[in-house]
Amino acid sequence: MHKKGLMYDLRLIIKGLKEIHKLQPWVLPVAVLESFFKAIAPFVNIYMSAKIVDELINFSYLNRLIVFVGITIGLNLIIYLASTGFEHILNLLIIIMVQNRDMVLNRKIIDMDYEHIENPEVHLLRTKIQEAQNQSGGGIYSLIKYFGVLIKCLVIVPISLVMIVDIFKVTSNESSIRFLNSNILNFIFIILLLIGTIYNMRLKENSEREYFNSLNKIVDYNRIANFYFEKVVDYNSGKDIRLYNQKNLFNTAFGEVIGEVNKIADEISLNYMKYGGANGFISSLLTGLIYIFIGLKAVIGSITIGNVVKYTGSINQFISSSSMLLVTIAALKINNQYIQLYLDFLNIEGKKYKGTLPVEKRNDDEYEIEFRNVSFKYPGTDNYVLKNISMKLNVGERLAIVGMNGSGKTTFIKLLCRLYDPDEGEILLNGIDIKKYDYDEYLSLFSIVFQDFKLFSFSLGQNVAASVDYDEDKVKYILVKAGLGERLNNMPKGIQTPLYKDFDEEGVEISGGEAQKIALARALYRDAPIIILDEPTAALDPIAEFEIYSKFNEIVGTKTAFYISHRLSSCRFCDEIAVFHEGKIIQKGNHDELVEDENGKYYELWNSQAQYYKEEAV
Numbered sequence: 315m316h317k318k319g320l321m322y323d324l325r326l327i328i329k330g331l332k333e334i335h336k337l338q339p340w341v342l343p344v345a346v347l348e349s350f351f352k353a354i355a356p357f358v359n360i361y362m363s364a365k366i367v368d369e370l371i372n373f374s375y376l377n378r379l380i381v382f383v384g385i386t387i388g389l390n391l392i393i394y395l396a397s398t399g400f401e402h403i404l405n406l407l408i409i410i411m412v413q414n415r416d417m418v419l420n421r422k423i424i425d426m427d428y429e430h431i432e433n434p435e436v437h438l439l440r441t442k443i444q445e446a447q448n449q450s451g452g453g454i455y456s457l458i459k460y461f462g463v464l465i466k467c468l469v470i471v472p473i474s475l476v477m478i479v480d481i482f483k484v485t486s487n488e489s490s491i492r493f494l495n496s497n498i499l500n501f502i503f504i505i506l507l508l509i510g511t512i513y514n515m516r517l518k519e520n521s522e523r524e525y526f527n528s529l530n531k532i533v534d535y536n537r538i539a540n541f542y543f544e545k546v547v548d549y550n551s552g553k554d555i556r557l558y559n560q561k562n563l564f565n566t567a568f569g570e571v572i573g574e575v576n577k578i579a580d581e582i583s584l585n586y587m588k589y590g591g592a593n594g595f596i597s598s599l600l601t602g603l604i605y606i607f608i609g610l611k612a613v614i615g616s617i618t619i620g621n622v623v624k625y626t627g628s629i630n631q632f633i634s635s636s637s638m639l640l641v642t643i644a645a646l647k648i649n650n651q652y653i654q655l656y657l658d659f660l661n662i663e664g665k666k667y668k669g670t671l672p673v674e675k676r677n678d679d680e681y682e683i684e685f686r687n688v689s690f691k692y693p694g695t696d697n698y699v700l701k702n703i704s705m706k707l708n709v710g711e712r713l714a715i716v717g718m719n720g721s722g723k724t725t726f727i728k729l730l731c732r733l734y735d736p737d738e739g740e741i742l743l744n745g746i747d748i749k750k751y752d753y754d755e756y757l758s759l760f761s762i763v764f765q766d767f768k769l770f771s772f773s774l775g776q777n778v779a780a781s782v783d784y785d786e787d788k789v790k791y792i793l794v795k796a797g798l799g800e801r802l803n804n805m806p807k808g809i810q811t812p813l814y815k816d817f818d819e820e821g822v823e824i825s826g827g828e829a830q831k832i833a834l835a836r837a838l839y840r841d842a843p844i845i846i847l848d849e850p851t852a853a854l855d856p857i858a859e860f861e862i863y864s865k866f867n868e869i870v871g872t873k874t875a876f877y878i879s880h881r882l883s884s885c886r887f888c889d890e891i892a893v894f895h896e897g898k899i900i901q902k903g904n905h906d907e908l909v910e911d912e913n914g915k916y917y918e919l920w921n922s923q924a925q926y927y928k929e930e931a932v
């Protein structure tokens with residue numbers, strides 16, 4: 315929880331401005347210049363109009379009049395050119411700043427420790443930032459906008475005060491007009507003006523606060539609505555929605571959210587009517603008051619007619635800018651919550667210990683891996699998913715990991731490739747704790763196919779090589795090896811064919827089994843010394859599965875291999891099988907040894923599957 319208060323708000327605004335400066339160093343100076351020129355523009359006209367009117371009334375020299383008109387036109391032109399020029403530059407810079415901001419956020423996610431990616435709180439934080447941006451530009455974008463308005467108000471308020479101050483000078487003591495030219499009238503005017511202005515400011519501030527609060531609520535509902543929308547348009551969810559007739563479920567949930575959003579939209583309109591009406595009324599009173607006061611001063615001759623223009627214009631500028639100043643401060647305070655989200659996200663720290671030790675490059679692929687008393691529970695949970703795991707995998711060996719759903723097999727692999735670090739115990743590579751190795755070098759030892767692998771809407775070749783540039787012959791060779799030769803021949807652009815139709819109409823849709831073969835090919839292309847396959851054949855047809863198994867030794871070669879599967883028959887070719895149960899390794903050995911232990915879990919699992927095959931065969 316962050317401590318709130320004036321200093322907190324100020325500090326946050328400064329931090330936000332520093333971020334803006336990092337994203338695009340020219341945005342702030344250009345915003346200041348743009349606001350400055352916009353702020354002084356009305357005063358040039360107010361001041362020069364007063365001069366021209368006075369000159370017209372006391373007409374003496376045409377030349378002077380021409381000079382005043384010339385100066386007015388000239389200054390207007392310069393200020394117009396400067397302010398529109400800076401406005402254009404600023405808009406361009408803001409576009410660049412926004413792109414850089416998105417890049418910073420995306421890079422942060424890509425570089426983040428994996429455990430943060432799986433953390434729903436981090437996900438929620440990122441979604442909230444995105445929603446605030448989509449909804450109202452909340453965050454960095456709004457900060458630069460409000461900053462510009464703030465500068466403009468901060469320039470206008472003192473200038474207007476300087477321009478007004480003369481009106482309060484008492485110039486004559488003539489008894490008939492003494493009251494009209496007295497400090498008492500000035501005092502009454504100032505008090506009425508202040509009361510009206512402050513009241514109007516409060517009204518505007520309240521109105522904006524309520525508006526922002528309502529927007530804030532909409533951000534939350536929009537997040538939910540977007541979730542449903544994404545699911546509805548996603549063709550993968552489309553099947554389930556239709557087949558299980560979940561249309562009503564979605565329509566009702568969507569309808570409820572839209573209903574809530576509409577309620578808030580009504581609130582906003584009501585709020586505008588309520589505050590807008592009151593604000594308009596007070597503003598009219600104030601304008602009347604100003605004209606009466608200045609008119610009286612003109613009637614008694616204490617100010618010139620030209621100055622009537624100057625004072626009314628300046629007072630109006632003062633009133634509108636001072637209330638805008640307050641509104642902007644309120645808006646900045648509200649925007650601070652989004653700035654805080656942005657900073658919180660950027661400040662998510664990597665907890666992973668990053669070692670520096672280079673991994674020994676071995677031509678013989680002699681890498682030995684040992685788990686020593688490893689225990690682990692997922693962050694934010696209390697249950698150990700792995701308990702006191704100890705095992706050693708010798709060079710070139712194939713280890714099969716079997717066990718019931720949720721017994722910890724995938725988690726074991728996640729620890730091995732340091733997506734998480736163990737809470738207790740250590741994992742060793744050639745006798746050294748894997749944390750000590752340079753992380754990227756360590757990861758380059760592994761070719762992994764997870765069961766929930768993802769392919770992307772790039773070309774087939776780029777998917778296999780996981781890179782923009784690649785060795786085409788090698789990709790083709792490996793695709794054939796992974797059993798995708800025939801499908802490749804049917805692809806319109808061969809390995810250049812884009813996968814999926816997200817970005818390219820010529821993209822091809824692929825089946826689950828084909829996707830699995832491509833994922834396998836990606837692992838093989840990497841040619842790392844340790845290969846990990848998590849349910850690599852689950853989506854394959856029996857023939858493809860048979861082909862992969864029969865080529866398994868050829869595919870794996872001299873590599874060390876970890877192999878997770880629920881099909882025990884496919885684990886028989888492994889040197890060792892580890893049976894996981896409730897986070898522990900309860901049995902170890904090769905198939906023949908394990909199947910002999912009639913009281914063991916492996917025997918139970920094996921028989922339940924074998925029985926199924928036998929029954930099928932009958």
Ligand SMILES: Nc1ncnc2c1ncn2[C@@H]1O[C@H](COP(=O)(O)OP(=O)(O)OP(=O)(O)O)[C@@H](O)[C@H]1O
Pocket residue numbers: 432692695699717718719720721722723724725726
């Ligand atoms: N990110 C996570 N956060 C919290 N708990 C998790 C997370 N991922 C997995 N678990 C839990 O850890 C346990 C082990 O999961 P794991 O995926 O390792 O099992 P598995 O043996 O691979 O299962 P399966 O055979 O179904 O793939 C499960 O109870 C699961 O709910």
